[in-house]
Amino acid sequence: MYKITKKRFLAENIFLMDVEAPRVAKNCHPGQFVIVRLDEKGERIPLTVCDYDAEAGTVTIVVQMIGASTKMMAEYEEGEYLRDFTGPLGCKSELIDEPVEELKKKKILFVAGGLGTAPVYPQVKWLHGQGVEADCIIGARNKSLIILEEEMKAVAKNVYVATDDGSYGFHGNVNDKIKDLVNNEKKTYDLVIAIGPLIMMKFVSLLTKELGIKTVVSMNPIMVDGTGMCGACRLTVDGKVKFACVDGPEFDGHLVNFDEAIKRAQMYRTEEGRAVLREKEGATHHGCCGHCSD
């Protein structure tokens, strides 16, 4: 059993939780994820890690209420317990193994879409801790879905907020903002790390390919075990089959077959018991329910 030590809502249907999981907290790195199960009958839900504190033994997760399970999870309060909490899963971000001196030479842009801001945060925070600067675009449909802006400002060099409806910050989607930065502000970047809905990562990757900027994306397909056992999370990267849970979740965005990934993400949308999923489909969520991805 894993105790919830803190819970707060970041947006109407996005919440954050600190959970006591000392083993995970001790070994966690940016780029990794966890799997949570609420109760005996629950699904294994892959969730985004937003932060971790080895000393306190806690892991911070950010969850968007999108499926039945994540809605049920939102009912859990501080002091209550999650039945299962496994991780850290997946590979750490490649940045972690690069020499800091090399990283300092790079101009890095993070592109965070909606809930994708949560997994971007620990990467930017880690870089900041190493003295490496990075810019970050946070995009969402509207102002109410922008999360972790203040936290991000504390660790990123520049934070650019973009909303589709123009209710806050730049009026346009993240791709419009990338173009704005490159064309109008004459910014140059050597590396883009884009995390968000599949459709966003697809179009960011198409744009950065044109612009000739290496791009890393974080994939969040359907998973069951999260340890390489089931192959549900398989995707094609550069013509080869990869398992997101053990080979990823981060891959070269220019090599990922997004169209296949988008089709695979639909798999359980029309299933019985997925009514909630059908009924309410946010434009931005990331790895929150394990059964939807854009």
Added chain:
Amino acid sequence: MEVDVLKRIPVREQDPKVRATNFEEVCLGYNVEEAMAEASRCLKCKNPQCQKGCPVNIDIPGFIREIEAGKMEDAFHVLSMYSALPAICGRVCPQESQCEAKCIRGIKGDAVSIGKLERFAADWARENGIRLQAAADKKGKKVAVIGSGPAGLTCAGELAKAGYDVTIFEALHEPGGVLVYGIPEFRLPKKSVVAAEIENVKSLGVRIETNVVIGKSTTVDELIHEEGFEAVFIGSGAGLPKFMGIPGENANGVFSANEFLTRNNLMKAYHEDYDTPIFHGKKVAVVGGGNVAMDAARTALRLGAEVHIVYRRGESELPARVEEVHHAKEEGIIFNLLTNPKEILVDENGWVRGMVCVEMELGEPDASGRRRPVEKAGSEFELALDTVVMSLGTSPNPLISSTTEGLEINGHQCIVASEENGQTTKAGVYAGGDAVTGAATVILAMGAGKAAAQGIDEFLSK
């Protein structure tokens, strides 16, 4: 009860038509009278060949003698000296090629139903609340066991009996490994049998920590250097699924047998109360011919599908147990033998709509000694399907080997370990089961777990 010494007492089973629609156990087992009658068929050989056929060397005439005398608790205690999981072994061991294959009674008539008797004694003990006792003499030494499948449970049980302080680390949320995620409920009931035998191992003093993925949550080296474990046994199984590499394999509706079975068995997707979904196909092909393929096929059948086994060799080459093939046929599984998939056909939404197959014929024997299947030119045909389950075998997960300093693996990702005592290339680290051999059987994994427990005991007694 009348006994014809040449014929085994038949075991009661659920009617095939009925069981094809439920997940209840197929085989109902012997009652006391039937078990005692079957036990009376045993010749109690002075030099029991059956025992030599058993990977954990169970004193088979010994426990059968107790059943015949009606001393069921004693029968269970005889079994428990050799195996921590008799109710499981009695159900899933391939007895026909092990103990029962060597039974002297079997030369002229039917071999004694050793497996069914083992199961009976274990079930009787459980139903009558017989529990194993923790060792009285503690050694005060900590041993870590990675994986709670048959190898890990056996190794842990043996070490606990010898007085070691044993902790099992399990990656999933539920202990049992393949017994829980792989083998279906209708062959091996999870709550009444698997969970109960795991409770027995716990009653020996073994602790189980779930949700610990060794290689991620912690490492073998950390267990040794930071957590004070003096020896480690790796019984992490062979969990990585294989795919064929044919076109269309990433379509929706194509599953590894591991995924299909895990959703059903571990996550209980067949149960309406549980949250994990599974796609209920109407026409399913399971590619492969092993026990796992039979399990996947019979699961799909119970979910309401017409099910085809597609296997590239012939019936006599099927690697599955005869009993499993027999049960599958009884339930109405269609066998497309000497048939090999070439391509999975995909509809405009990315879902499976069929599979192009080619007929095969058997040519010269290959390296495995089995006749090599070769394609019959121009024999391609299409099977209309909505689901394909790939059951082509599994290989060990590299998570542990890649994060453990000095642990050697072979070209198949299998950990290199001594067959005799499980010793790996790293001091204090032992391994056994599918992690070492690649996918094999429950009982071979148990045998390896037992051998490694002896190896660890010798190592820590030095």
